[in-house]
Amino acid sequence: MIGGIPFTIPSQFMAAHATGQIVRYGAVLKDAHTGRIVAHLQETGLLQRAVGTGLSFDPSGASGLIGVVQNAQISQKITQLQSAVGVVQNLQLVNLVSSVAGIGVTAAxxxxxxxxxxxxxxxxxxxxxxxxxxxxxxxxxxxxxxxxxxxxxxxxxxxxxxxxxxxxxxxxxxxxxxxxxxxxxxxxxxxxxxxxxxxxxxxxxxxxxxxxxxxxxxxxxxxxxxxxxxxxxxxxxxxxxxxxxxxxxxxxxxxxxxxxxxxxxxxxxxxxxxxxxxxxxxxxxxxxxLDLDGRDYLERLDAERDHPLLVLPASAAA
Amino acid sequence: MSDEIERAEILDWWSAERGRIFVELRERFPLLLLKIDQEIDQMPIKAFVNRSGFVADKINPIVREWIEAEYRRYSAKLETSLKESMAEVEGTALCGKWSYSDMLTAGAATGFSVVPFAALPFVGGLIVTSGLVFTTASLAVVPANMVGVGIGALGLGPSVRGWAVERLRNSVRTKVHEDLTLRVLGDPNQPEIPSLGGTLFKELDSIMAARLGKLT
Missing domain, CATH: 1.20.58 (Methane Monooxygenase Hydroxylase; Chain G, domain 1)
Structure with a gap:
């Protein structure tokens, strides 16, 4: 639970992801055997600020619109961020952020x-x-x-x-x-x-x-x-x-x-x-x-300063 | 429950396979043209008089064999790719129950997939059905029938005759290449003309429709 919302941090899913039990499709983590969604990855205010400030970065978040140099800059920034906050590289964070999918731009x-x-x-x-x-x-x-x-x-x-x-x-x-x-x-x-x-x-x-x-x-x-x-x-x-x-x-x-x-x-x-x-x-x-208030959800993600990514586990009822 | 993820994944597979077929067909098509060119290079002078006969006897069997082999090759690859994708998207349980041909039969469009390629009209027939009759005589300065029987009588020398034959040979080559392009790669503006590419695309469309239909 982070800030009253049942967020977890991505590292909790790393072992299952590494062994192939869980696969990622865009911002969704799926059970490889059943295809069932087990969690949603969400980028946070920390990540948004890391890639959104101090860079001439990107019109859109669309991969095709980010030049090679800009991508390199983003990559460097994210690498620094990863080492700083310990996000495991297995989830290909750079690809997520620089792709058109982004993750949770809804929450940006x-x-x-x-x-x-x-x-x-x-x-x-x-x-x-x-x-x-x-x-x-x-x-x-x-x-x-x-x-x-x-x-x-x-x-x-x-x-x-x-x-x-x-x-x-x-x-x-x-x-x-x-x-x-x-x-x-x-x-x-x-x-x-x-x-x-x-x-x-x-x-x-x-x-x-x-x-x-x-x-x-x-x-x-x-x-x-x-x-x-x-x-x-x-x-x-x-x-x-x-x-x-x-x-x-x-x-x-x-x-x-x-x-x-x-x-x-x-x-x-x-x-x-x-x-x-x-x-x-x-x-x-x-x-x-999960009966989560939409605005609370957005504000909590935006306010996050410790983790660049948060994971919202899927409710059994969803 | 949401099934948008599965739908998106099925469409990913479909689009990627269409793209792969598009690229591979264009990479492999020149291999067929090389074979055909070898036949046209050896085309005897008298064959210019009866070009449709030459196409039927010499060109069509090569084309038929090539298209059938390619069709089998693509079908096998699609079967493998479909199984992998179904295991990933719909789950291994369903994957084991459905084969490529099952999915085709279940698809919205029917019939095209079971048309044996051997029964489809090949270059000669295609030319007739599409109205693109060999009218290439007009492209040659010397009409074909004159090459066969009349050039000597006109008193033209061997160099002129060789030039005329090469003109005719090139015009045949150009026309056959055009027809084969239509036959193998297809033309989105002429979907009524059957082609290898068009058939494979229709099969993929049908399988996608069947997979999406099973989600609902």
Whole structure:
């Protein structure tokens, strides 16, 4: 129990993970034999700050958008963190943090989400300004404008605690994020259907889709509307599955006419998104089964200073 | 209870296998073209008059054998990969009860998987069904029938005849390569034309649908 929430630390699962009894799929730890979820890994405020400050790091947390140098910086930072707090390397912490899945971006502080979104918005803005090889369809989507609207909504989310009408503010933010998620989803679909489109444009859109989806679930948890969070997480997952079925790896390679490396990165981003979105419904079900308050859960993770990762064991009832 | 993790894992498997087939087919397809080119290099002059006969007698058997062998190779790999994935996702108990062909039969799409490749039209038939009849005579400066019987009568020398034959040979090669590309790799814009790649993709789609269906 940490801070009133039945968190444990990852080292308790290390032996089972090392022997193959437990396997990790994104932020989920599963029983290798039954496939049953045994726990959810969650990044904490300590980890977020370690990778989110002092680095020019990452627009989004998406693997494809982190350059080699930046990855090396993150890797160094995480290695230092690991030795400092004793997190066992078996869980491939660096991969988790630098992948599009991240872990528990749902719980990341709003300021960090906002920072990621702004960086993606800048990247999209640069893409829109470029004249070469960017299809008109990308410009017509006016995604930059959508990003600005979402950014504004997230700023309001960040300051919600200081407002008298805080719940009403966060509800309005959630609505805007829902709209943003659907707009980004449509943007990915429309852009990826355009032959010869630049792979980076799609990666940017996937990253912003990821941020919008995660922030919307965070808004529901902040409001402690856990059933709504679970329902919306499922809807997001279904939409992402439909998108994934439209763009398996062979279609990406054929449609984009890109290098195999680009297709691999895109596929990895999509798979990372699937991992993240797949984990959230069961995480929220777990919060419901354990009768944990959504806002308490978020605040406890954000406030954590000793452990970069915490584990929430699955309730038998979830 | 949530089954999103299992669904995502099944889709991971499906997408990765489609990607692997896409890449491997493109890596291995040139091996078939090399074999075919050897036959076309040895194509006698008289065969240019009856090119469809040449394709049926010499090209089709090679293509049929190659496609059948590749189909068996991919099917075996998919069977192994499916078992591994099912053991990981659905659990070893279910994995033991279902084979690759069982999953195909259980899939939403049916029929395509049991079509023996030998029965499908090969290059000659494909050319006819797709309306891409060998009209390559127009590509050659000297029509094929003249190569066979008329060049000598026209009094053209051996160097001209050799040049004309090479033009015809190249045009046959180009056309056969185009048809084989369609036949092996397929064309997403022409899904009605059966291809090895298209068939394997349909099988994978069907298996994914069956696996997802069993979760609900």
């Amino acid at each position: 502080s709003t300021a960090i989400i906002l920072g990621r979104l702004n960086a993606i918005g800048d990247r999209i803005g640069r893409l829109e300004q470029g004249v070469e090889a960017l299809p008109g369809v990308f410009r017509k989507l006016e995604l930059r404008n959508t990003m600005i609207e979402i950014g504004t909504a997230l700023e309001r989310f960040e300051s919600a605690d200081n407002r008298r009408d805080k719940d009403q503010t966060v509800r309005a933010v959630e609505e805007k994020l829902h709209y943003g998620f659907d707009r980004m989803l449509d943007g990915v679909r429309t852009t990826a259907e355009t032959p010869g489109v630049d792979a980076e444009a799609i990666r940017c859109l996937l990253a912003s889709l990821s941020v919008c989806g995660a922030a919307q679930i965070k808004a529901f948890l902040w409001l402690n509307e856990r059933e709504m969070a679970a329902g919306q997480a499922r809807r997001q997952f279904v939409k992402l599955m439909e998108l994934s079925e439209m763009f398996p790896k062979d279609v990406l390679m054929d449609r984009l006419d890109c290098e195999a490396d680009d297709a691999d990165r895109l596929e990895a981003d999509l798979a990372g998104l699937r991992q993240r979105f797949a984990a959230i419904p069961s995480l929220v079900e777990n919060l419901i089964a």
